[in-house]
Amino acid sequence: MPNLSVELLPGLKLKNPVIAASGTAGYGDEPDRLYDIADLGAFICKGTTLKPRAGNPQPRIMETPYGMLNAIGLQNPGVEAVIEKYSPLWRQWPTPVIVNIAADSVEEYASLARRLDGIPGIAALEINISCPNVKAGCLEFGSTPESAATVTAAVKQAVSLPIIIKLTPNTADIAALARAVEKAGADAVSLINTLRGMAISVKNRKPVLGNITGGLSGPAIKPVALAMVWQVAGAVSIPIIGGGGIMSAEDALEFIMAGASAVEVGTAALVNPQAPLDIINGLDAYLRQHNLNDLACLTGAAR
Ligand SMILES: Cc1cc2nc3c(=O)[nH]c(=O)nc-3n(C[C@H](O)[C@H](O)[C@H](O)COP(=O)(O)O)c2cc1C
Numbered sequence: 001m002p003n004l005s006v007e008l009l010p011g012l013k014l015k016n017p018v019i020a021a022s023g024t025a026g027y028g029d030e031p032d033r034l035y036d037i038a039d040l041g042a043f044i045c046k047g048t049t050l051k052p053r054a055g056n057p058q059p060r061i062m063e064t065p066y067g068m069l070n071a072i073g074l075q076n077p078g079v080e081a082v083i084e085k086y087s088p089l090w091r092q093w094p095t096p097v098i099v100n101i102a103a104d105s106v107e108e109y110a111s112l113a114r115r116l117d118g119i120p121g122i123a124a125l126e127i128n129i130s131c132p133n134v135k136a137g138c139l140e141f142g143s144t145p146e147s148a149a150t151v152t153a154a155v156k157q158a159v160s161l162p163i164i165i166k167l168t169p170n171t172a173d174i175a176a177l178a179r180a181v182e183k184a185g186a187d188a189v190s191l192i193n194t195l196r197g198m199a200i201s202v203k204n205r206k207p208v209l210g211n212i213t214g215g216l217s218g219p220a221i222k223p224v225a226l227a228m229v230w231q232v233a234g235a236v237s238i239p240i241i242g243g244g245g246i247m248s249a250e251d252a253l254e255f256i257m258a259g260a261s262a263v264e265v266g267t268a269a270l271v272n273p274q275a276p277l278d279i280i281n282g283l284d285a286y287l288r289q290h291n292l293n294d295l296a297c298l299t300g301a302a303r
Pocket residue numbers: 021022023024046047048070072074100128131166192193194216217218219221243244245246264265266267268
């Protein structure tokens with residue numbers, strides 16, 4: 001049996017590198033009804049904020065050729081409800097759960113992270129400084145190296161959990177962002193979040209999305225995401241979780257060969273909820289076909 005496992009961070013071992021991306025599988029209870037969540041490498045929950053958020057006005061999603069636009073606006077029940085409702089469930093899973101967090105200020109990122117630190121069932125935090133769909137906060141902190149580093153340092157100081165900083169493609173130089181958060185204490189980076197985009201209804205002569213703009217995801221963004229992972233892999237030495245448009249095992253392998261240790265799968269699971277499992281099986285098949293024992297030997301293989 002080929003070894004698909006990945007030691008993503010000290011003490012955070014994944015049985016395979018496939019991670020359910022934030023916002024595309026809720027809190028895990030829904031996908032767990034469709035397949036065994038224990039088969040995933042890890043699971044990342046919907047972006048969680050200190051207070052409940054109602055999200056953006058409808059419509060919030062739209063299909064595009066080769067992808068989709070979303071402007072959910074971080075709808076979530078707030079950290080207290082997430083802890084109360086989902087941590088008892090997560091505690092029972094063998095799959096590591098990573099909580100994705102977003103906030104309006106540096107202090108709020110730190111206090112939200114502190115609230116989650118030490119809660120049983122939470123293996124790491126993914127710090128979302130890259131959501132393009134909210135008016136204040138989030139991307140505001142993630143688009144310059146200075147502010148990204150400030151958030152990273154504040155969260156790092158507040159917690160003992162490992163922190164993964166989720167980077168935006170909506171920036172001039174993603175490698176500079178990655179270097180800044182590495183220096184500020186990030187344990188890993190994940191990339192990319194969605195690319196800002198929009199659509200206009202020519203019938204209504206109005207933007208389609210209630211928020212006007214949204215985030216583009218799916219196969220359309222894969223080449224952009226892959227180039228960014230390649231760039232970041234040349235810039236930092238912390239682990240990289242790559243993603244953006246991964247639909248197949250072959251796509252996942254491209255990210256791994258560009259330098260990612262693990263991958264996030266999002267939009268693919270909205271088309272086919274079993275997609276992450278198909279990708280895991282495809283990785284296993286690739287290793288067998290090529291007589292390879294260990295997936296880890298492919299990280300950065302194309303460099
Ligand atoms: C409907 C939807 C909701 C999302 N919500 C979040 C979120 O709450 N936090 C976050 O960091 N990323 C969120 N994302 C971004 C995804 O986690 C992922 O980074 C992005 O969609 C690119 O990967 P993909 O092309 O595989 O979907 C969301 C994406 C979609 C499509």
